[in-house]
Amino acid sequence: MEFASDNTSGTAPEIMAALNAVNVGYAPSYGTDPVMDRVRDMIREIFEAPGAEVFLVNNGTTANALSIAAYCQPWGGIYCHETAHVQVDECGAPEFFVGGGKMIPVRGANGKMTPETLKTALDATPQGDVHSVQRGVLTLTNTTEAGTVYSVAELVALCAIAKSYDLPVHLDGARFANAVVSTNASPAEMSWKAGVDVLSFGGTKNGCMGVEAVVLFDPAKAWEFQLRRKRGGHLFSKHRYLSAQMEAYLKDGLWLRLARVANEKAAALEATLLSVPGASLMFPREANMIFANMPRSTHRRAMAAGAHYYLWPHWVTLDGPEDEPASARFVCSWSTTDADIDALAKVMRGRD
Amino acid sequence: MEFASDNTSGTAPEIMAALNAVNVGYAPSYGTDPVMDRVRDMIREIFEAPGAEVFLVNNGTTANALSIAAYCQPWGGIYCHETAHVQVDECGAPEFFVGGGKMIPVRGANGKMTPETLKTALDATPQGDVHSVQRGVLTLTNTTEAGTVYSVAELVALCAIAKSYDLPVHLDGARFANAVVSTNASPAEMSWKAGVDVLSFGGTKNGCMGVEAVVLFDPAKAWEFQLRRKRGGHLFSKHRYLSAQMEAYLKDGLWLRLARVANEKAAALEATLLSVPGASLMFPREANMIFANMPRSTHRRAMAAGAHYYLWPHWVTLDGPEDEPASARFVCSWSTTDADIDALAKVMRGRD
Amino acid sequence: MEFASDNTSGTAPEIMAALNAVNVGYAPSYGTDPVMDRVRDMIREIFEAPGAEVFLVNNGTTANALSIAAYCQPWGGIYCHETAHVQVDECGAPEFFVGGGKMIPVRGANGKMTPETLKTALDATPQGDVHSVQRGVLTLTNTTEAGTVYSVAELVALCAIAKSYDLPVHLDGARFANAVVSTNASPAEMSWKAGVDVLSFGGTKNGCMGVEAVVLFDPAKAWEFQLRRKRGGHLFSKHRYLSAQMEAYLKDGLWLRLARVANEKAAALEATLLSVPGASLMFPREANMIFANMPRSTHRRAMAAGAHYYLWPHWVTLDGPEDEPASARFVCSWSTTDADIDALAKVMRGRD
Amino acid sequence: MEFASDNTSGTAPEIMAALNAVNVGYAPSYGTDPVMDRVRDMIREIFEAPGAEVFLVNNGTTANALSIAAYCQPWGGIYCHETAHVQVDECGAPEFFVGGGKMIPVRGANGKMTPETLKTALDATPQGDVHSVQRGVLTLTNTTEAGTVYSVAELVALCAIAKSYDLPVHLDGARFANAVVSTNASPAEMSWKAGVDVLSFGGTKNGCMGVEAVVLFDPAKAWEFQLRRKRGGHLFSKHRYLSAQMEAYLKDGLWLRLARVANEKAAALEATLLSVPGASLMFPREANMIFANMPRSTHRRAMAAGAHYYLWPHWVTLDGPEDEPASARFVCSWSTTDADIDALAKVMRGRD
Secondary structure, rough: EEOOOOOOOOHHEEEHHHHHHHHHOOOOOOOOOHHHHHHHHHHHHHOOOOEEEEEEEEOOOHHHHHHHHHHOOEEEEEEEEOOOOHHHOOHHHHHHHHHHEEEEEOOOHHOOOHHHHHHHHHOOOOOOOOOOOOEEEEEEEEEOOOOOOOHHHHHHHHHHHHHHOOOOOEEEEEEHHHHHHHHOOOOOOOOOOOOOEEEEOOOOOHOOOOOOOEEOOOOOHHHHHHHHHHOOOOOOOOHHHHHHHHHHHHHHHHHHHHEEEEEEEEHHHHHHHHOOOOOOEEOOOOOEEEEEEEEEEHHHHHOOOOOEEEEOOOOOOOOOOOOOEEEEEEEEOOOOOOOHHHHHHHHHOOOO | EEOOOOOOOOOOOOHHHHHHHHOOOOOOOOOOOOHHHHHHHHHHHHHHOOOOEEEEEEOOHHHHHHHHHOOOOOOOEEEEEEEOOHHOOOOHHHHEEEHEEEEEOOHHHHOOOOOOHHHHHHOOOOOOOOOOOEEEEEEOOOOOOOOOOOOHHHHOOOOOOHOOOOEEEEEEEOHHHHHHHHHHHOOOOOOOOOOOOOEEOOHHHHHOOOOOOEEEOOOHHHHHHHHHHOOOOOOOOOOHHHHHHHHHHHHHHHHHHHHHHHHHHHHHHHHHHEEEEEEOOOOOOOOOOEEEEEEEEHHHHHHHOOOEEOOOOOOEEEEEEEOOOOOOOEOOOOOOOOOHHHHHHHHHHOOO | OOOOOOOOOOOOHHHHHHHHHHHHOOOEEEEOHHHHHHHHHHHHHHHHHOOOOOEEEHHHHHHHHHHHHOOOOOOOOEEEEEEOHHHHHOOOOHHHOOOOOEEEOOOOHOOOOOOOHHHHHHHOOOOOOOOOOOEEEEEOOOOOOOOOOOHHHHHHHHHHHHHOOOOOOEEEOOOOHHHHHOOEEEEEOOOOOOOOEEEEEOOOHHHOOOEEEEEEEOHHHHHHHHHHHHHHOOOOOOHHHHHHOOOOOOHHHHHHHHHHHHHHHHHHHHHHHOOOOOOEEOOOOOOEEEEEEEHHHHHHHHHHOOOOOOEOOOOOOOOOOOOEEEEEEEEOOOOHHHHHHHHHHHHOOOOO | OOOOOOOOOOOOOOHHHHHHHHHHOOOOOOOOOHHHHHHHHHHHHOOOOOEEEEEEEEEEHHHHHHHHHHHHOEEEEEEEEOOHHHHHHHOHHHHHHHHHHOOEEEEHHHHHOOHHHHHHHHHOOOOOOOOOEEEEEEEOOOOOOOOOOOOOOHHHHHHHHHOOOOOOEEEOOOOOOHHHHHHOOOOOOOOOOOOOEEEEOOOOOHOOOOOOOEEEEOHHHHHHHHHHHOOOOOOOOOOOOHHHHHHHHHHHEEEEEHHHHHHHHHHHHHHHHHOOOOOEEEOOOOOOEEEEEEHHHHHHHHHHHEEEOOEOOOOOOOOOOOOOEEEEEEEEEOOHHHHHHHHHHHHOOOOO
16 A cells, blocks of 8 residues: 555566666776667657757756756746745755756646746746846646646647747656656657757656656757766766666656556546545646545544555644545555555545 | 935945045955954944954845855755845845755735744745755845834744744844834844844945945854855955944944934825825835835826836836826935925926 | 776676565665665674764765765865865866865875875965865775775874864775775774764775765764755665665675675786786785786787776877887776686787 | 055045045946946956956955856866965855866966966866866966066967867956056057956055956856856945946056056065065066065064064964075055155164
């Protein structure tokens, strides 16, 4: 009954096998391994972006912070949803890597900013006025932190606004695979064709051991990115072990198959949770996460029985009346099983 | 008809005289001049703080950024009112000097945070959770950016909350003199007795040429502060010219006399503005600034006649219907005259 | 014939097996996995340091930069040997993480500073003078970048000087295991008993896939270190895969066995290289690296035959007279074989 | 008998008069004052650089650090003479403003680097190698910290090397006026015509109260510079007082007249010092500073009699045998008088 996060799951068997397979003899270090050459080609093909540059790092915070830093001056404003991971869950990593930038939270229901809320935030930053930070970069998250998914049309609209303000766009795609599966759009449509300049393409949460690709659709920043990566301590010496994970992840569409499982299990879990008396969704369930209000009594019973998931946001507690709902987050991954869901259903319903 | 800011005014005659007087012969540099010794003593006496350390810098942004940096780790959250100068008018100086900190805007009417809004912001920063920035420092502004003034009781209440969260308190006192005059409280009551650890004590906006004192009520940070000042390029070589300004400013209560003029002229201007048909205050007028809504026709007439003041906030424009009010800020200083006010009154009333 | 670096070698079988073994089911993330608890205990026991705090990161640059940053203020001088990895091979990572510190190179033959050269450098930094950076931290490397090893007595002497200047000491132990094997001293003697406050304890170069432990002998910095780690993008989500590597590395002395192989093979290679006419050592060979001058003709022949190693330092080239020696670095690792050495010997001697 | 520094002298009467004169009524703030428009034009004319951009700041450390930061990426190497003010006297300001850059000291006799020592340093920074900092910017000082002066030909030669390595050039001209007077070359020849991209044009040490101009010969960096200035706390609100100093300083060649006095007095002092038995110069005296070795007995006598100057470098003390020479620095300024020199001569010679 593990629904705490997609990072408590393990490494998918195909990826583990690739790590074992690559562990033979010597290999050039620091990203010059031949596997990396193949990874670069695969990503270019998957994204229909033959000119893109690709670099691997170990986790999402790193991919985000380095990408944002490559596109934002130290005096830049970083526009993000007010619940974005970069804003609330990275201990100031973007500000640190940028050299003192300012996060500018943008509002919007269901974890999504809208053209209107984005424009409001942009217009509130006076440009050409030396007293204010300047517009730096837009960073979107898809799948969002609320478990919802921006459609291609929504991405296009937000990126168009960014472009009209001369703003580059970063996409935090820690759960990019889940968004692609959810929309059924192509990776290119979900990224550069919509106007994204740089993508954090997640692997870790979706079955890898620990690897994310940063895809620079405009390769002009490639050398700067490499220097920032090295200087940030993020250039792996035995790089083949990052490459091998990513190669296996991409091969034969494994990344999409894993995400499809996660999304499907979440759909099943959603149905299960909503069958609990007093339960309701906080946001539409569109990928592999469910945010739901449920009676405190239900939470107590489930947790007592060993279910793992987080009350959400962090300040919610189980203190309070039994029948008053408390909100929580449930995450499914590639390794979630029907048995897990059934077990949770049982303890929540309290019959057995 | 100059009401744009208190920094368009000049240097008070007493202070200019002191600059001329100190311009004799040689003097030790970098803050070791004998005038500085007297300044330190005067500030200790005025603030009833014999153990305080005092340093001079050239402007308010510097005083704020260095003070905040001395009290906030790079991963710290800097709690400020959402309209604070440090948040909207310093081009990210606090984030830069802190090394990548995060400003955490706190709400509240009339430019003031309240115990409730402060507590809400503090509680929304999960402590002991490595994914979040940690609580760093509280920074208040008095006189606030809305021209209102925190009373001693309000300061005490906010500082008490900060202390209960183990948070040091910085006070941006660019217009500290106006607040002291407004409340009639003592400098000590308006600072360390209320719980302030470090004060930006403004001189520039109140008749100095360009000097602010940073008063460290807890001298433990004194050496660090000096290193930060030097490293930030803020240690004056010919320091006697900062010292002399501050000495004259403090001598015989000049600083309070100058602020009293500014506040009194603002009271007179307030009455004048409110006599304009369709005019209304945005915030209570408590010191030397007035924020007022006035018909666009009035603004047009006044500006055409050469009146200087800013529509406020920066995104307000004169586009729009004649009779629809637009908000504006009017600032009085030590050098504002009744003639200035009368002239503005005339062009605003449109008679003559 | 791979002697380019110890990071072109793979992952030792015992460590790979541990990664496979830990890849079962779910595990708490971000360093709260049970394997990490065991790792912490093992390191405390191995180092006879029950109060030490232990954290895992992915590579040596990270371990060094985070450790130095935890012990050095932004205005601090970082004393290191002029050929130290932190000075010449990390693209300014220490300066970045510290927030603008200054590396202060210390001289000394054979890659080692001496009490005299260290004292000279320390005395050249005027303390209590705000115009100068202040003394920040001493960082030593053992095994040094020249392949030599500081004895316990040498470490004790250098740390004693540091302490007499109130300076904390960091030890870059990317090849700590090779130094321990070389001296036959205990890990404690080679670290905290000599005066080291924080150790980068290397795993990657000695058979791990990518993991280093930072050992804080004084746990006072533990929380700050964790915040720096997170903020630097260095907190692994699926942390069990770091823990498992380190557990296997430490278990039953594997780390020492692997290093012993590397050192022994290097001893054999040294003998082989010195048998080449015109060859001579640049520095004493004391661990797993050999720096040797050899005729350019020898290098050409070896490289043409597929031998991998670096001319050293980076500005040395094969341009020049055949018989003029060019200096080079040869590195052995846990996976170096006698066959590798024999093959190199053959092509260097040019007989076949 | 004040020879400690040119920053212990006061403000020249013409400049003080200008400050008094500008202290009338209101003036636009933050650099938009009309005096600044005139200053910009004057500097463009003096430097024969109609396209240059000009900004004023309060001191030399600031001018240097902001200029270097505008031209150097965070991962850049800053090439400077090993005794440069930016390296030894600014508490790491360049590293701080750059965001973690690395100072790369270049050697050379008499406070000057040479084409050879510069090339050696540049070649020791491996480019295109992500492990190393990259070449960032060359910063020269003229008048140098050793009191010597680079000739136009020397500047041309050094800048040519920088350009051949694609390196921009900054010139720390805290004593630029003294160098111009010394060489009799034009300001243009001593700056952009030689290859300088950005100049810290000093005023403070040469009779101003506290002002330096940064002259950007390539205006492409102008906006970035302004943001860095604001963010660094270096944008004066009552800017007219900086402008007025600079205007008076430039008017009718005052800056050159003041520097000429300083240089001439130094020539006279040099002769005086060398007449002391046992005295010798450390470096050629070419501007307003003299570095001389003199018997400790002479220093003791002079200091006991109230002479102010520094033993140099900072670690020299008067401990030691009477007749053993100790090195010292003597600085003349616009306000040095013959009487000062005569008085020093008398006490040094010990007759009276």
